[in-house]
Amino acid sequence: MNIQGTGLNLMTQAGADLTRLSTFRRHTLKFHFSALPQAALVLAVTLAMTGCGKSGPEFAKVSGSVKLSGKPLTAGSVSFISGDPKRNNANGNIGPDGRYELQTTNPGDGAELGEYTVIVSGIDPNALNTAAPGEPLKKMANPVPAKYEKPESSGLKFKVERGSNTFDIDLQP
Helix, strand or coil: CCCCCCHHHHHHHHHHHHHHHHHHHHHHHHHHHHHHHHHHHHHHHHHHHHHCCCCCCCEEEEEEEEEECCEECCCEEEEEEECCCCCCCEEEEECCCCEEECECCCCCCCEECEEEEEEEECCCHHHHCCCCCCCCCCCCCCCCCHHHHCCCCCCEEEEECCCEEECCEEECC
8 A cells, every 4th residue: 555645654654753852952951951050150240240249338347435534434425427418327325444345236337438527415325215215314414515415616637547445535624
């Protein structure tokens, strides 16, 4: 029986075409899968170079001591006030030994690089906490002269630079 002009011949031919197409797809997929690790490596290196560096302002550690008439101030706060509206202020509480360490957003992160006017208060920030919200505050004595509590009159100016900065402050009456 001659099958060349029949539908069986067409089916045989279609089967062979499908086999060739399937082989092509297998090789194409092998190529794509073998290129995936290389593409992932290129993507990872690119992201590491562009997106993983530090962004935002640069900070430096700032600490020091505060004395009033040569004696350690045992409570209060130190504030570094930025003259640049794009730069944050930094604050630190004065400990019982007269020492302070600044923070801007996180404890111990220091201050952004730049110039600051410094103000000092002798009121213990913990004394401002009340037992009940809205409870009136007790009148507290502040041993620090009032001029040191205002940026326009404190006369204290410091420049925070890269690395560790130590600024000792000696207040006069």
